[in-house]
Amino acid sequence: MQKALIYCRVSSEDQKKNGHGLESQESRCRKYAKEKKYVVEEVFSDQAVSGGLFERKAMQELLGYLKWHKQEHFVIIFDDLKRFARDVEIHIKLRRLIQTYNTTVECLNFTFENSPEGRFIEVVIAAQGQLEREQNQRQVIQKMTVRMEKGYWCFQPPAGYHYKKCKVHGKLISPKSKEVTIIKQALEGFAHGRLLNQKQVVAFLAKKGYRGGKPIHLSTAKAMLQQSLYAGYYEYPKWNIAWRKAKHKAIISLSVYMRIQERLSEKMIVTKKSDTPDFPLRGLASCCYCGKLFTSSYSRGRNRYYPLYSCNDKNCTAKPKYIAKEKLEMDYIDLLDTCKIQPNCAYVLKGMLIGSYKKQIDEISDDRIDIQTKKEALEKQIETLTDRISKTSDEFLIVNYEKKINQLYGKLKELEKPTQTKEINIDIGTATQKTIELLENPAIYWKEADLQRKKLLHHIAFSSALPYGKNEGFGTVRKTVLFSLKEQQDRGKSYLVRYLRKNWNQILKEIQNIQWFFKCQKSLS
Numbered sequence: 001m002q003k004a005l006i007y008c009r010v011s012s013e014d015q016k017k018n019g020h021g022l023e024s025q026e027s028r029c030r031k032y033a034k035e036k037k038y039v040v041e042e043v044f045s046d047q048a049v050s051g052g053l054f055e056r057k058a059m060q061e062l063l064g065y066l067k068w069h070k071q072e073h074f075v076i077i078f079d080d081l082k083r084f085a086r087d088v089e090i091h092i093k094l095r096r097l098i099q100t101y102n103t104t105v106e107c108l109n110f111t112f113e114n115s116p117e118g119r120f121i122e123v124v125i126a127a128q129g130q131l132e133r134e135q136n137q138r139q140v141i142q143k144m145t146v147r148m149e150k151g152y153w154c155f156q157p158p159a160g161y162h163y164k165k166c167k168v169h170g171k172l173i174s175p176k177s178k179e180v181t182i183i184k185q186a187l188e189g190f191a192h193g194r195l196l197n198q199k200q201v202v203a204f205l206a207k208k209g210y211r212g213g214k215p216i217h218l219s220t221a222k223a224m225l226q227q228s229l230y231a232g233y234y235e236y237p238k239w240n241i242a243w244r245k246a247k248h249k250a251i252i253s254l255s256v257y258m259r260i261q262e263r264l265s266e267k268m269i270v271t272k273k274s275d276t277p278d279f280p281l282r283g284l285a286s287c288c289y290c291g292k293l294f295t296s297s298y299s300r301g302r303n304r305y306y307p308l309y310s311c312n313d314k315n316c317t318a319k320p321k322y323i324a325k326e327k328l329e330m331d332y333i334d335l336l337d338t339c340k341i342q343p344n345c346a347y348v349l350k351g352m353l354i355g356s357y358k359k360q361i362d363e364i365s366d367d368r369i370d371i372q373t374k375k376e377a378l379e380k381q382i383e384t385l386t387d388r389i390s391k392t393s394d395e396f397l398i399v400n401y402e403k404k405i406n407q408l409y410g411k412l413k414e415l416e417k418p419t420q421t422k423e424i425n426i427d428i429g430t431a432t433q434k435t436i437e438l439l440e441n442p443a444i445y446w447k448e449a450d451l452q453r454k455k456l457l458h459h460i461a462f463s464s465a466l467p468y469g470k471n472e473g474f475g476t477v478r479k480t481v482l483f484s485l486k487e488q489q490d491r492g493k494s495y496l497v498r499y500l501r502k503n504w505n506q507i508l509k510e511i512q513n514i515q516w517f518f519k520c521q522k523s524l525s
């Protein structure tokens with residue numbers, strides 16, 4: 001008696017439709033086997049797989065089975081040739097593979113013939129199957145693109161959301177009340193600085209029992225922080241879908257989202273476990289002989305403990321290798337004091353800052369007016385062309401008008417992209433005032449700051465660790481642009497102005513750090 005194996009496959013789309021289920025496929029194949037008087041030894045069925053050869057578990061099992069029973073001759077039965085493989089390439093590969101095992105392949109809707117013509121027709125049918133699948137896929141993508149353009153997100157919903165059917169909008173993602181409350185608190189906490197980093201976001205979610213207390217990965221938190229759908233916006237560049245407002249309910253405002261992105265891009269000042277408020281210069285000062293960062297310790301004296309910074313490198317030639325805490329910290333404060341800017345310098349900087357911010361704001365409003373005018377012009381052109389189409393029956397003209405209209409729509413869409421970074425409000429007065437205050441007396445701010453902000457202030461002033469020797473002191477150190485203003489000021493006003501102009505972009509960046517310094521202070525108090 002001839003032995004037979006049956007192979008069935010349903011894709012996830014097939015499953016939704018009726019009549020293509022696994023059972024009906026199997027029973028058709030069994031009926032066929034009975035008619036042919038074959039004995040069915042095994043049935044292999046793949047469910048809801050995309051059709052790539054190596055994702056198909058049952059197909060792999062079938063191949064394994066053949067390998068195991070090399071001596072025997074099998075007939076492999078399946079019901080539809082188009083279902084056998086996803087595309088021509090896989091079809092041919094699979095056929096060759098099966099052929100090596102001394103088998104015959106039989107299909108319910110196709111008779112394989114071992115002739116040039118037979119093989120040709122087989123490939124044509126496989127190709128037709130591929131074409132139908134791809135056309136189908138294209139149609140799905142087109143439909144989804146239209147939805148996406150209208151403001152409906154069509155993919156996997158973000159954590160805390162699920163799809164809901166609604167009369168007005170159809171399928172729409174909507175927040176699940178309980179989960180989303182926790183996510184909202186986490187996002188806002190991070191935006192306002194109550195949660196300092198992504199680890200704290202994870203800890204917060206866990207504490208609140210998010211997902212029933214299942215472990216949360218750092219990448220989950222990061223994805224959450226970067227997810228614009230929470231603010232009710234999205235983009236999908238792969239399909240040419242520009243940034244736009246979505247129709248679903250947002251849980252945070254756009255400005256909160258922007259603030260989160262701003263914070264994610266900032267260099268986070270991490271306080272390590274070994275950091276202690278007793279030794280704020282740990283990690284910020286290094287031995288000028290060997291370049292190693294100073295460590296800190298208490299040394300036991302006759303009557304008390306002496307706090308010390310020291311170089312721990314055995315091969316270092318520095319003598320002595322330790323420096324009293326007070327000495328190093330006093331020198332550091334003196335160094336900060338030398339960076340103080342004078343009132344006349346503050347005046348120049350203030351003027352330029354206010355001018356620059358005003359210019360930015362003017363540019364934004366100019367841009368807006370400009371965009372509005374351009375949009376109106378485009379809309380008018382589109383209207384005229386649409387009008388013309390409706391009045392003509394000349395195919396050639398219609399095609400041409402449509403082409404033009406499409407181009408105009410493209411331009412219109414381009415204009416509708418919001419100018420993201422420019423939307424952030426700038427409080428000119430306070431921002432400038434705070435910046436100047438800090439530059440006029442950095443040492444005072446240093447003394448009053450907690451450990452984390454001390455580190456931040458150090459990076460605002462010097463950006464890297466400073467080499468120091470007991471006899472040499474700090475020597476000449478590299479300062480940031482803002483903290484070099486004092487030296488420029490000493491050279492004269494014209495030097496100062498030239499220096500400010502030349503480094504203006506860098507200055508604006510550094511000022512953002514200063515604003516961050518003050519934000520930290522607010523969130524801590």
Ligand SMILES: [Zn+2]
Nearest residue numbers: 287290311316
């Ligand atoms: Zn050293």
